[in-house]
Amino acid sequence: MPEGHVLHRLAAAHRERFAGRPVRVDSPQGKFADAAALLNGQPLEAAEAWGKHLFLGFAPVGWVHIHLGLYGKVAFGETPVPPPVGQIRLRLANDDHWSELRGPNTCALRTDEERAAVAARLGPDPLREDADxxxxxxxxxxxxxxxxxxxxxxxxxxxxxxxxxxxxxxxxxxxxxxxxxxxxxxxxxxxxxxxxxxxxxxxxxxxxxxxxxxxxxxxxxxxxxxxxxxxxxxxxxxxxxxxxxxxxxxxxxxxxxxxxxxxxxxxxx
Known part of the structure; x- marks a missing residue:
């Protein structure tokens, strides 16, 4: 299972590629399709990690909560977006970049309150400025x-x-x-x-x-x-x-x- 530094790198990679711009969101696999439809076209306003959890913020819709678990993987590339191959749970894209999430333990849309509840169950993260x-x-x-x-x-x-x-x-x-x-x-x-x-x-x-x-x-x-x-x-x-x-x-x-x-x-x- 990836350790915390990996999730912080993923958060930074998402900010670099997608922050502040409308994002095309879909779920070729279909398991995240309903939430993807709500997020499609919204700008990515935040991307942060807390321990082994990644949160992608699409206000006012909510947060995509990702926990990779043992088998989850994220891949990045430059447009054009290739045809979907395999089980892609979540795909983000804009005119320049794309990312694909496969095999996560968790990929769910959370409200602000639900995201805060997840964080409250976690101890301090040594990589966060607010760690106590x-x-x-x-x-x-x-x-x-x-x-x-x-x-x-x-x-x-x-x-x-x-x-x-x-x-x-x-x-x-x-x-x-x-x-x-x-x-x-x-x-x-x-x-x-x-x-x-x-x-x-x-x-x-x-x-x-x-x-x-x-x-x-x-x-x-x-x-x-x-x-x-x-x-x-x-x-x-x-x-x-x-x-x-x-x-x-x-x-x-x-x-x-x-x-x-x-x-x-x-x-x-």
Whole structure:
């Protein structure tokens, strides 16, 4: 599932291509056809992300709420718009650009109140200017749940997924099994600030890089990482491989149906 930086990139891409201009809207697949008919010809007035949710604002009609889930994809192109191929849930177009949404978990038209209700269920998003890390800290510091589980809870922090979860905990030497209430405030603040910086880089580069300069392939002479997710990381999907810092084996375990990765030496329990 895409992590939060991907949704912020998609919001920016929609603003760049469609903001302030009337948009042709249709649903070749048909599942969003009624809402598309209401939106067709309206200008796109806003495009923003909150965690793993994308909101496209077409006032006064409402907001298109998109959650990609595991299989959702968005593609962009320049006009002319090609004939529809496959299951296109939502297509936007103007005289210069088009976008196509396929396979989302959610694609629904929301009112202002419904959009606000979705956002209210989410924790602070490190990529948003209005993020309040204190909200997340209150949840973390009061919880017996493992910090590795809390970071994946979108009601605690919105936008953090499996990669950022594993990497930020490694970078700060925090065992993923440590209860949230055992985390001290200074460590939490450092983790939050690191997430802000790492995820902003993710928005800028379009990939997740978490390795510090002294541990890059160029600095250490090791081969670059080859992975369909791209980017240089410390522990994510490196189970059994030597830690880039201590050379001990990276561990993995299944937690809440997701693979957790950590270094037992660098992140002692």
């Amino acid at each position: 890390p204190e909200r997340a800290w209150r949840r973390v510091s009061a919880s017996r749940s493992a910090i590795g589980t809390l970071l994946m809870d979108q009601a605690v922090i919105a936008g953090v997924g499996n990669i950022y979860r594993a990497e930020v905990l490694f970078r700060h030497g925090v065992a993923p099994h440590r209860p949230g209430r055992e985390l001290d405030r200074a460590t939490w603040t450092a983790c939050w600030e690191d997430l802000v910086a790492l995820m902003r880089e993710g928005v800028r580069l379009g990939r997740i890089d978490t390795v510090r300069p002294e541990h890059t392939p160029e600095a250490t002479g090791r081969p670059p990482r080859v992975d369909d997710h791209g980017g240089e990381v410390y522990v994510y999907r490196r189970a059994g491989q030597p830690c880039l810092v201590c050379e001990g084996p990276v561990a993995t375990a299944k937690v809440a149906a997701r693979n957790l990765f950590w270094c037992p030496r660098c992140q002692p329990r």
